Structures are given as C-alpha cells and as structure tokens.
Amino acid sequence: MPQVLEFKLPDLGEGLTEAEIVRWLVEVGDVVAVDQPVVEVETAKAMVEVPCPYGGVVTARFGEEGTELPVGSPLLTVAVGAAAPSAGPVSRAPSASAASSASSTSLASPASAEAESSGNVLVGYGTGAAVARRRRIRPVAAAGPAAVADTAVVTVETDGPVPVISPLVRRLARENGLDLRALKGSGPDGLILRSDVESAIRGAKEVPVQAPAPVPAVAAVGERVPLRGMRGAVADKLSRSRHEIPDATCWVDADATELMAARTSMNQAGGPPVSVLALLARICTSALARFPELNSTVDMASREIVRLPGVNLGFAAQTERGLVVPVVRDAHARNVDELSAEFARLTESARAGSLTPAELTGGTFTLNNYGVFGVDGSTPIINHPEAAMLGVGRIVPKPWVHEGELAVRKVVQLSLTFDHRVCDGGTAGGFLRYVADCVEHPTLLLRTL
Template identity: 70%
Template sequence: MAQVLEFKLPDLGEGLTEAEIVRWLVSVGDVVAVDQPVVEVETAKAMVEVPCPYGGVVTARYGEEGTELPVGAPLLTVAVGALEGADASAPAQAPTATPAPTATKAAVTPQAAAPARASASASASASDEASGNVLVGYGTGAPAARRRRVRRAPLTASHVATALVREPVNGGAGPVPVVSPLVRRLAREHGVDLRELTGSGRDGLILRCDVERAIHQGATQAPPAVGAPAPATAPTPLPASAPAQAPASAPVAASPSARPGVTRVPLRGVRGAVADKLTRSRHEIPDATCWVDADATELLAARTAMNAAGGAKIALIALFARICTAALARHPELNSTVDSAAREIVRLPEVHLGFAAQTDRGLVVPVVRDAHARSAESLSAEFARLTEAGRSGTLTPGELTGGTFTLNNYGVFGVDGSTPIINHPEAAMLGIGRIVPKPWVHEGELAVRQVVQLSLTFDHRVCDGGTAGGFLRYVADCVEQPAVLLRTL
C-alpha cells in the first residue's frame, strides 16, 4: 500500500526561521524524483530551490505563492510506493493520463493518515524511494552511499485519486479551504471565523489578505450616532473573545490603513532583513561620519591607461576596493567588530569586503572574500560575478554574510554625498559619491577637475576621530595620486 510522507520546510541555515513561497515547481498529481527541486522560496538571505528527499506522486501542497511559512511547517506530501495488490506485470499507466484533483491541499483518509504519520520517520530512513541527502536538519537517515533503488510498479492516476480528499476540520463540520498555518493562527488570534469568509485565492482558497480584510472591517465599525434610528436588523454579535466596546462620546476616526488608496507592504524577506539590520545598527552602534572632497582626475586617467593596455577591464569600484584594503592595512582598527558581551574590540586579520548592491528584490550586500589578497583584475571579476548573482536572485547565504568592511557606491544614483548606516556588526563603511567636473585649485591655478566626495561612517567605540580621519585622508591621497598606492605594494 502506498505511504503518504509529509515533507516539512527544512532549516535553510544561517539562523533563518521562515521563508516565503515564491514559485511552486510541481503541482498536485505530478510525479517527482528523489532530490528534485519542488519549490522556490525566498529567505532573508537569498532565493533557494528546495529539493524533496522523497520520490513519488505529490498529493498536497501547503501554501500559495506569496505565503510565508515557518521552518518545520508542512510543505507538501508525497505518495511513495505502489498500492498493495497492484499487478507489477500490468502495463503501467502514465500518472498524468488522468489529471489529479485541482484542490491545492489534499490529505489522506484518517485510516491511511494515522499509520503514515506514525511510521514517517522510520519509512524516511528505510525507504528505497527516499534520499540520504540533506540540507540542514532534514532528509532521510539512510547514508547516501548505501542507498539502493528497487524497481516498483509505478503509481497510477487511480491510485493517487484514492489518496486525495479535502481536509475535514472542526470535527467534520465541513472543509475550510485554508492552507497556511499562519493564516489559521492570524484568524484565531483575532477571533475571525474562517467558515464565514469567502477566499479570494484559487478554488476559493482563503489567503492572509482575506483574514486581514476581515480584521480591518471589524476594527473600523463605529457605533451608531446618538439619536440615530435603530437598524432594521439586529447587529452581528461580536466574537466571544472580543471585549465589549464602551460607548464613545466622539466619532471614532478610521485607522490610517482603512483609508482608500492606502497600501500595506509586509516587512519580510530581503526587505525585512534589511530593516532589522539597519535598526539594530542604529540602536547599538554609536556612529559618526566624516567626509572629504577629492580630485579623482588622476585615478580616472590611471584606469583609462590600464584598460588601454589590454587584458581584463578594470572597474572603478575595484580600484576603490584596492585603495580601501591598503588603507585598512594602515588602520586595522576599522577592520574589526565589537563583542558587547565581553566588552572587547575584535580586530580581524583578513578583509572580506562587502559592497551595497541595489536589486529588484531590495538592497543586498554581497561579500568579496579575501579582498586584501586580490589584484585589481580579480576584484573586478568578483564584483561583476556577485552583482549579476544579486540581480538574478541566486546569491547564496554564504555570499551575503561574513563581511568585515563595506563599500557603498551611491554615486551610481547621481548623488554627491550621504551618511551611510554601518552594516552591523562591522565597524565602518566608506561611501563614494558621483564623480563630476568641478572648479578646483590644481597646482596653484583654478581648473576644472573630476571631483568625488568620500564619506566614512565609523563606530566610535573602535576608534576616535583621528584614526577615522587618517584612514579617509589616506584614501583621498590615493585617489588624487594613485602612485601613493605603490608604496604599499
């Protein structure tokens, strides 16, 4: 008899506790192979394709695209193996010959579900249709090296159909088309009866926005004015969990979110991670900013000469990165972090250089590993690779963490200056404005030169203004006279 195994959202590492479903790669009724990617999710770090450790037929999907699920929540169920009594010698029918039911969520019958759940862990380790591969915290227990496949009679569409039913809830009072456990929890916390809602999702599925709309409608119902005639019908009673409202002496103003045209954007995914990190930086780091204008004419000329000599093209940000690593070698205080619990400044031996990159998914900070040991050509190639990965949403969590110092080239947005917020838990960030022609005194005469504004925001706990000013002045000297950099090579 076929076993229906439940695959839960795995721990994706880096301390992440939730992920948003971006795109389903399989549908109910599809046949999946072991370790086949079944869903694409977005975490606070990156986009990840999640592989399923079981091979079989998908019998249920938990969550629509856009739904946020916590780690450990059910993701999908897979029917593994053939039903008892199936004739292995009979011609196999393609599972897609008869379409599976279109319901987004299905469950096995109570008689089949109980033993399936009770033996799920044992089946996961012993089944020949399951993988020994894991990400973090999930997968079968069988070692991958000892895994063997046994030929089985394939599941037919009729076998799958017998395992697909709507999920009964509330003691058999009728099905409620809700997939997301977050939606159920939100409704429960606010006393919303899901049976009274009409879902806006596919096949009447109740989504989070449906519950939030019901909450807002309940919150904005004001009591009738004094002296107004009684309504023709009795008012709808409040949920038992809702407190009684005291009579108001003045009209109740509608909440800002209830006004027409107001849009609520959840702080989750990359946007939520950025908000949390910047808020923590402002709360924990006593930062200060200093800035200086520098004549970048000679730096631009040096880059032009390097690119004219042939070979790989050198990006301007790669030259600034090379200058930064040289400046950090002279002022290692800025390549550090603060251990607040131990009240210690931790100076780091290597420079892992982050750079702010704006993408369609929000602001990300990819990290160039061992930037201090790279040449200008190597830095240019790595900047290009990470930038493209950021735009396509394929950066891994490891490529977004571990930075020790950050460059922020806001000049690409056409602005001259800024006061960057430090990328916690680092100690400093260098901002680079746009390079524009300006009047400048050069060799005692007024001339038009290419001028850039540089700003350094630093953690005042790791150093004082003298160290920060010395770092910024050395960067400006290298920008104005690139030959200064040769002294450190």
C-alpha cells in the same frame, strides 16, 4: 506499496526562521527526482530554490504562494516507490488536502481511481518547472478505463503557472490583485513582462469606481505594507545599528583625475574591463591593512573589540527587491582583476535574485558607491555588526586648484562613517586621508603590491 514521506521546510542557515512561498515548481501528481527543486521561497536574505530529498510522486502541497511558513513546517508529501506513469493516463488528486488520503488508492490502482474520479484525467506528466502548462482530457461520461482510453478530447484546460519573466512579476501581480491569466504577454511566446503587469495596474487604477460608504475615522490612514522578507530584515538591521552603534561621519573631497586616467590605461591594455569599484576596493583593503581598527566588530557581552584577520568586503547593490549587500570574500587577497570579476558576478546574481544567504552575510567592511544615483555625499548607517563604511559620491568635473593653478579636474567626495567605540577621530581621519591620497596618486599603491 509506496511509502508516503513528508518533506518539511529545511533550516536555510544564517539564523533564518521563516520563508515566504514565492512559486511552486511542482504540482500534485508530478514525478520528482531526488534533489529536484520543488519550490521557490524568499527569505530575509535571498530568493532560493528548495530541493526535495525524496524521489517519487507528489501527493500533497501545503501553503499557497505568498504564504509565510516557519522552518520545520510541512511543504509537501511524496509517495516514494510508486511506479512512474507510462502510456496510460493516471488520475490526479483532486486537491492538496485530499491528495494524502487518496494517494494509496490512486497510486496502487490507476484504473480504479479513474473510474472513481470526477472525470478529469491528467495527460503528460512532467517534472519541476519544465512543465509550465498541462492538459486535462474530460471524457464524455464517467465510464471504465477502456472507454476513457478511446474517448476523444472534449475540452482542453490550461493548468500550471502562467509564464512570467521572473517571480518578482508574479508577486507584483498578486500584491495588486491582478489575475495573470487575463493578461496578454508582450514577451517572446507570450511571456508576461513586468511592463505588462505595471500597465495593467495603471489601467485598473484609472477605472472610476463608486465611492465607498463613509467609515469611522482611524488613527492612521493610508496603505499598509508589511515589513517582512528582505525589507523587514533590512529594517531590523538598520534599527539595531542606529540603536547600538554610536556612529560618526567625516568626509573629504579628492581629485580623482589620475585614478580615472589609470583605469583608462588599464582598460586600453586589453583583458577584462577594470571597474572603478574594483580600484576603490583595492584602495580600501590597503587602507584597512594600515588601520585595522576599522576592520573589526564590538562584542558588548564581553566588552571587547574583535579585530578581524581578513577583509570580507560588502558593497551596496540596488535591485528590484531593494538594497542588498553582497560580500566579496577575502578581498584583501585579491588583485584588481579578481575584484572586478567578483563584483560583476555578485551584481548579476543580485539583480537576478539568486544570491545565497552565504553571499549576503559575513562582511567586515562595506563600500557604498552612492554616486551611481547621481548624488555627491551621504551619511549612511553602518551595516551592523561592522565598524565602518566608506561612501563614494559621483565623480564629476569641478574647478580645482592643481599645482598652483585653477583647472577643471574630476572630483569625488569620500565619506567615512565609523563606530566611535572602536577608534577616535584621529584613526578615522587617518584612514580617510590615506584613501583620498591613493585616489589622487594611485602610484602610492605600488608600495603595497
């Protein structure tokens, strides 16, 4: 006799207390293996797949896509010890709510369950996301198992999720009330792309609609977007930073011509390409070794400044889901090649939405390259609970006095936003001046190698 076990939303770490169901990877009636991902959820930190610790047949699911669940809430139930379906058809539970009560009958006696079902018989079991489409065979009339086995297919219905290029596309459609099944995807094999969904949304907005009846005036008019998930977490952190940290900003223009020439020489020598971000990161770790006050955090409960032993360097990355700050662990112990490789890996994961909570937390200092947006300067908000952030603007040709003569040089604006509790302007200015000197004369770094 199979045992039905309940799998609850586990503690995802990093103080997370809830998650939103983005996409179910299994359906009621699917056979799952131990540690197989069964649902994709979005937390305040990242998009993650949740594996089930049980192996067996899924008998019920709890929560629709888009539902927020607290940690410890039931996700699904699994009949452990049930025989896996073989050649004969097995009935599918009519609904998630009825699946639990019907599981002992349907799993213990497939033939009798078929006779009592509504006439829909699931053909072709699959596991996880590999089963994107399933077929149901509808017999001509309710009959015994032998008659069902000999009955030809009358209707074929599509079941399971519509194939889309990413969960973000599915969520975009859901938030705009768009039925994905009504779309024709322009991707390979009919895959629905983000452009397909956006085009359908624009088309829907262009259709004239009858003006609604007048409604009483309200205090605020406009679209309301819930502050939850990653956007909500960012709002909470920035609000806390602005409320708790007395920050100040100083900035300086620097001649980056020699730094860019050094990068060109490195890349011409062969090997993996070296990024500008990696060079700036190497300069930052050298500067933090000289000015450790800025690699710290403030513990107001004990009224202490905690200077941290190593540099976990965060860097701002813009994605479809918003701004995220992946963290390069032990950046102070990495050379330029290692930093370039880690920046590339984390950036790719950020764009794919697959960063783990551990890769998004634990930073001690942040490098913000807002120059990629085509701007020269900014006064960013410190990434709480860190003590400072270095901002880097775009590197552009500008008139510059070089060796006593006017010349066109590649100039960049550097800004440092710092927590005034951990240091005064002299320390912050010394840090920023050292960074600028290394940008202008990269050979200064040779002393730190």
